[in-house]
Amino acid sequence: MCPRPKRLRKISDPPLIAGFKPYGASDRALTREKVFLHFEEYEALRLCDHKGFSQVEAALAMEVSRPTLTRIYARALQKIADAFVNGKQIIIEGGKIFFDSEWYTCEGCGCFFNHPDKASSVEECPLCGHSGVSNYTEVPEEIQEKSCRRRRLRRGQMNP
Amino acid sequence: MKTAITSTGKDLNSTIDGRFGRCSYFVIYDTELKSVEIMPNPNKEAEEGAGPSSVRFLASKGVKKIVSGEFGIKIKSLLDSLKIQMIVMKTEDKTIQEVIDLLDHN
Numbered sequence: 001m002c003p004r005p006k007r008l009r010k011i012s013d014p015p016l017i018a019g020f021k022p023y024g025a026s027d028r029a030l031t032r033e034k035v036f037l038h039f040e041e042y043e044a045l046r047l048c049d050h051k052g053f054s055q056v057e058a059a060l061a062m063e064v065s066r067p068t069l070t071r072i073y074a075r076a077l078q079k080i081a082d083a084f085v086n087g088k089q090i091i092i093e094g095g096k097i098f099f100d101s102e103w104y105t106c107e108g109c110g111c112f113f114n115h116p117d118k119a120s121s122v123e124e125c126p127l128c129g130h131s132g133v134s135n136y137t138e139v140p141e142e143i144q145e146k147s148c149r150r151r152r153l154r155r156g157q158m159n160p
Numbered sequence: 161m162k163t164a165i166t167s168t169g170k171d172l173n174s175t176i177d178g179r180f181g182r183c184s185y186f187v188i189y190d191t192e193l194k195s196v197e198i199m200p201n202p203n204k205e206a207e208e209g210a211g212p213s214s215v216r217f218l219a220s221k222g223v224k225k226i227v228s229g230e231f232g233i234k235i236k237s238l239l240d241s242l243k244i245q246m247i248v249m250k251t252e253d254k255t256i257q258e259v260i261d262l263l264d265h266n
């Protein structure tokens with residue numbers, strides 16, 4: 001069986017700042033608008049352009065596939081270009097929760113949920129009430145692309 | 161039991177908003193009273209801390225479950241400590257009415 005992904009996009013150094021504000025703006029600058037740069041986008045930019053990693057090296061460092069890294073990196077550049085050209089603020093934040101063994105999935109509605117009340121057991125879906133719920137083991141598509149390469153290879157061997 | 165749903169608009173035909181902390185509206189549905197409360201997210205334009213502020217906002221309304229497209233990394237432990245359950249709905253084309261219909265099956 002495949003190991004569960006321990007984390008999604010690994011970020012080794014948290015940003016030193018929360019964002020940037022433009023100054024000396026002209027009338028046409030959109031200084032009130034904000035661009036939200038996600039942590040993983042910040043990290044891709046840091047690794048590729050500040051540390052000089054190749055995209056392959058950056059992908060390995062962040063434990064994502066190379067096409068995923070390319071996508072994250074492209075989004076980072078696009079957002080920063082938007083902020084620079086239009087004079088918008090940049091706010092560094094966000095990124096998604098990672099799914100681990102505390103998560104459950106529902107066969108009925110397809111949702112994912114956690115279970116903060118540890119005292120009781122999970123018997124039904126908190127959304128649709130379906131009783132077909134299971135501990136999170138299958139990696140849904142969106143999550144899959146973020147898991148490590150080794151996992152991908154193993155899956156390949158299991159389902160050629 | 162009150163459940164909050166992040167919404168892109170202020171009517172029940174709006175779809176789930178994929179971003180928890182910066183969603184446009186919160187719809188709070190009470191499964192016992194079958195009542196719906198729709199309010200704009202006061203933290204939509206917040207500079208930082210939109211996620212935690214939204215959690216506190218919903219906690220003050222007595223919400224026990226939250227349905228959204230995704231949650232921020234920092235949010236999970238905060239919600240765990242408040243014993244608020246997270247429900248992630250990846251199909252963001254679902255409308256608020258459809259989510260309410262699902263909840264009514266409980």
Ligand SMILES: [Zn+2]
Pocket residue numbers: 106107108109110111125126127128129130
């Ligand atoms: Zn369900």
